Amino acid sequence: MNEISQTKEAKVVNPEGSPYNPQKARIIGERQLTTDTKLFELELESGERLNQDPGQFVELSIPGVGEAPISVTSSPTRRLDSFELCVRAVGNVTNTLHKTNIGDTVGIRGPFGTGFPVEELRGHDLLFIAGGLGIAPLRSLINYTLDRRDEFNNLNILYGCKRPCEQMFEDEVDHWARRQDIYHEATVDFCPDNVCWGGNIGVITELIPGVDIDLDNTYAIVCGPPVMYKFVLEELDEKDLPHEQIYLSLERRMKCGIGKCGHCQINGAEEVLYACQDGPVFNYEKVKGFEEAI
Template sequence: MQRADAHPYMPQPVRLERVERLTEKESLFVFPRPQGFGFTPGQFIMVGLAGYGEAPISISSPPSEKDMVELCIRRVGSLTTILHKLRAGDTIWIRGPFGRGFPTERMHGKDILFIAGGIGLVPLRSLIKEVLAEREDYGRLTLLYGVKSPKEILFEEELELWQKAGVDVRLTIDRAYPGWKGNVGVVTTLIPQVDIDEDNSVCCIVGPPVMYKYVILSLGNRSVRGEDIYLSLERKMKCGMGKCGHCQINSIYTCEEGPVFTLQEIRHLPEAI
């Protein structure tokens, strides 16, 4: 029987350097990157507070950012409500990183179509910034980003920076809103507007559960192959190590085999999408 060297549930404390309100529901939590903390875009960590428990949170900064780690967290459950009361100088406890992120090396030389719905932009931001740090390794970059209303747009200033750095950024909102001049409709309405070279493109999709089915249908119409479509799936998680059972999708454990999968890998799993 295998012995664990250290206690697998023991988290490490990190002191928040900055907490920045982004929207009504989302804030950015920034802490110094601990020594030896290596990760890939799309991986997650367990974030906890003593007495309040833990929750899985995607890392929002890229691995190329050596000094700081950023987490964009939506206030949605009991733990995240308390997290939103924290300020610079407060301590949070982290474990991880866990899971499998986006394989950037397999995207070299290809066009990348990023598709984000709501806070799906959070893990994609890590990937987008990582790709931009090595811009010459990739082909055309396009971001389709859908939110409910303009008030929910995350990282608005960065979207402009990315646009300037060569990302074709296209936004849409679900319903018309006073003063909004851009596209109106769900994110799939943007897909027919972009030029996709299906032989040399990968798509990276992160959004709410309801979004995947329609995005995949639209991409299928554009002849994008299953092995070129990457998705990050959200599930409940308690351990992060393939044991507690909560994140299981049919036979696979999201925390270990995922959260990033190719469509090919999960197509046969009826519970996945």
């Protein structure tokens, strides 16, 4: 039986059974990825496993500071007793988290949201398109597919950053580049003269024409800054990839994480979606009618 459950219900790990009660998690590892982004390894104090699906997120809280949604970047096929979060220091919670030490505890609620549809993707060609911090949720699914390589067909990974020094998970990116069974291309918007960079220079959409897309068999999985989606989707349209075969991980301001407060609402003409519960992973065909979605 597949260990990844495909349930769309929030699987909540917490001792008292309320989705609002955070559970304590201890920081057991930290690694600086770029000047403003760190990778944290955490374990739940209860000894339970987080049991996340690739693409799900947790609400991370620091008492007296606040709470923020953060994608779980580790694959459930690895680190069964711990999980990883890749966090950019941008505001109250994330800056405070960056000042913590190994052994400190934080609060964790979740995992929440719909992950990537692993069962639907199984057996197909996958095209991952990650921009900047968008690599964080995609890394969970990428490592899942690499650990179960024989269950997926062709894997294509396109990863774009602003500058070479902003590329994260360099060891893993090098590994993708060395593997013969993965098509991998990296790009940066800009490369300073004194920096050695072997990839493309330009926006990520420039890499899409180079991918061999089998229209009957390929799923695109996209995550990046808001500005990226429009252009990536236009380029995928150029390739005639059916919209049902495109999955987008979308970011919204969130609070409760469980579809109660309305902070993450995406309004459509007749229906409202909650990014925390109906997403953050959405099928493009289903979400494209919602004017506020992209």
